[in-house]
Amino acid sequence: PDAAATPWRGGTFSIGLTRLADYNQNLRYSAQPEFNQDILERLSFDQRSVLDDLAFEAFLTERDNQGTYIPADYSETGQLIQGETVETSGGQTQFDFGYGTSYKDKLYLGGAIGIVTTRFNSVATLTAVDPAAPSNQPGTAFGSLSLREELRVRGSGINARIGVIYRPMDAVRLGASVQTPTFSQLTETYSSSLDVTYDAPITVDGQTYTSGQANLNPEDRAYTLTSPFRATGGAAFVIGKYGFVSADAEYVNYGQARLGNDNTNRVGNAPIDFGPANEAVRQLYRSAVNLRVGGEARVDIFRVRAGFARYGDPYRNSSRFNRSQNFYTGGVGLRTNTFFLDLAGVYTTTGQFYTPYTIPNRTPVVEVDNTRFTGTVTAGFLF
Secondary structure (H helix, E strand, O other): OOOOOOOEEEEEEEEEEEEEEEOOEEEEEEEOOOOOOHHHHHHOOOOOOHHHHHHHHOOOOOEOOOOOEOOOOHHHOOOOEEEEEEEEEEEEEEEEEEEEEEEOOOEEEEEEEEEEEEEEEEEEEEEEEOOOOOOOOOOOOEEEEEEEEEEEEEEEEEEEEEEEEEEEEOOEEEEEEEEOOOEEEEEEEEEEEEEEEEEEEEEEOOEEEEEEEEEEEEEEEEEEEEOOOEEEEEEEEEOHHHEEEEEEEEEEEHHHOEEEEOOOOOOOOOOOOOHHHHHHHHHHEOEEEEEEEEEEEEEOOEEEEEEEEEEOOOEOOOOOOOOOEEEEEEEEEEEOOOEEEEEEEEEEEEEEEEOOOOEOOEOOOEEEEEEEEEEEEEEEEOO
């Protein structure tokens, strides 16, 4: 439309691609816990659970007619050396389809529909070894075990968001946006196996064994996940032709995330009561504020950028552990009328606390300090 006839300055349709999360990580630890039998106790704690079934089939929790473990009393087992490797991969990507317009080049309005795809893979191998030789522990049959658990998650979701930018003067931009919860349909496939060796032969139903092995065939489970609502506000200050500075804050209430049954019944699952799980989410998580600040300096055709972001700890009980994330960014660029080249890097630090298993009154925790550096190079020609 003619700018003189209407205050609206046309519109723009856009398509975007954003990497929301990167799940690629390798974690390894080894220790001798204060309580030697934690891992053995965990394998038989939840009766009729997957782990209890595996332990029973591998003879680890096999009992005789008097109810005594056929493998020797675990209280006589030496101090176990426990370790685990956890390998995760995959990511979460969002495709955006948006439209924006402006009113008198002062007020800018826009909205977008986001399509989210999720891929997550995890392989965890937990081991425990009794370092004591059979000659030193004649009453102990247990030698070692290796528990392998594999999880694969696939799914897609959808969300929507709207935003506004107001320019009270040429040098100032004020913005705000809200994003609806992301509704996702997910399918996960879980499988596990347990291998056990015995230092002394054990007899089960008249047969002698020096090892045991059990498998859980892959099982599919379909469910839905609704992520929290998000709200963001920020400001940018343009310093003439010399660059700009911007800052924004994002509010997220992680305790609002919800699990639910997939009514499409894609894999034939019976309905699950997600009430306890959702209550656990409410009790475990809280709201957090994510802060971001950055700027760019311009010198002729050259560009220099720097920024910092801090994502708040989403857990309620943070008195002992701090799980906040820090992002340090930097970059340089070159721009002419026909060509541009940008180099950027992000250095990330975060605290992670991993719990390999949980048993009554004792929960082992592995503290991990994560650091990561990623870099990008972008080049293009202008026509």
